[in-house]
Amino acid sequence: MILYGARGQAKVIYDLILSNNHLLEYLVDDNPPDHFPHNLNVYRPTPELLKDQRLIIAIGDNLLREKIYHEIKHLCEFETMQHYSAYVSRFTEVGEGTVIMPQVCINAEVKIGKHCIINTSAIIEHECIIEDFVHISPTAALAGNILVKKGAHIGLGANLIQGITIGENALIGAGSVVLKDVPANAVVVGNPGRIIKMNGVENGQ
Numbered sequence: 001m002i003l004y005g006a007r008g009q010a011k012v013i014y015d016l017i018l019s020n021n022h023l024l025e026y027l028v029d030d031n032p033p034d035h036f037p038h039n040l041n042v043y044r045p046t047p048e049l050l051k052d053q054r055l056i057i058a059i060g061d062n063l064l065r066e067k068i069y070h071e072i073k074h075l076c077e078f079e080t081m082q083h084y085s086a087y088v089s090r091f092t093e094v095g096e097g098t099v100i101m102p103q104v105c106i107n108a109e110v111k112i113g114k115h116c117i118i119n120t121s122a123i124i125e126h127e128c129i130i131e132d133f134v135h136i137s138p139t140a141a142l143a144g145n146i147l148v149k150k151g152a153h154i155g156l157g158a159n160l161i162q163g164i165t166i167g168e169n170a171l172i173g174a175g176s177v178v179l180k181d182v183p184a185n186a187v188v189v190g191n192p193g194r195i196i197k198m199n200g201v202e203n204g205q
């Protein structure tokens with residue numbers, strides 16, 4: 001298999017690949033770094049290098065990951081990967097291209113979309129729905145029945161109370177405690193969480 005992206009996210013996914021006894025053949029990156037550890041080769045992507053490969057898009061930025069997905073989806077197939085130390089309920093669905101990192105806990109009846117990153121030690125409780133291209137950062141905790149819409153990013157160690165909806169492309173700041181619905185494209189920080197930006201514009205509250 002191969003990785004698209006050769007920065008920090010690729011380094012942790014390479015480790016995940018080895019933990020699962022898979023082989024990484026090479027990486028591609030639009031702007032290859034001078035050096036990638038472990039003597040792995042990084043090339044600029046071409047249709048020949050991507051064609052019929054099994055691949056993970058190893059890019060933390062949700063919008064960029066989605067953009068690349070649309071550019072290459074006709075060429076390759078996408079691998080889904082889960083670290084052996086993660087607990088993923090047998091009643092959970094996980095979409096293609098999603099990675100589940102070490103020590104994650106995902107409880108029953110959760111649905112996780114395509115090309116998501118469920119990062120180290122995140123907790124996703126029962127019946128949550130995580131749409132495509134979402135990133136749940138390390139140690140974030142989601143109580144039951146939460147809907148996280150496409151492209152949202154839940155920051156490091158954020159805590160989300162049960163039953164709420166996080167809108168498309170919303171960003172929940174590190175350590176925030178979110179008690180109510182968050183609209184699309186909002187940036188929320190603090191405890192209790194408050195909106196500091198909407199659509200990239202400062203809120204002024």
Ligand SMILES: CC(=O)SCCNC(=O)CCNC(=O)[C@H](O)C(C)(C)COP(=O)(O)OP(=O)(O)OC[C@H]1O[C@@H](n2cnc3c(N)ncnc32)[C@H](O)[C@@H]1OP(=O)(O)O
Nearest residue numbers: 137138154155156171172173174175176187188189190196
């Ligand atoms: C493996 C990995 O590395 S995965 C990646 C994990 N990383 C994360 O989760 C990071 C998430 N990002 C954050 O928390 C960021 O601080 C953001 C996106 C919420 C805000 O970033 P910016 O838009 O650049 O806002 P900026 O830094 O200008 O801060 C604006 C205000 O919000 C405050 N603020 C920013 N982030 C937070 C936060 N997480 N909690 C509380 N307050 C915050 C700032 O102190 C500042 O307040 P002030 O105006 O009173 O001085």
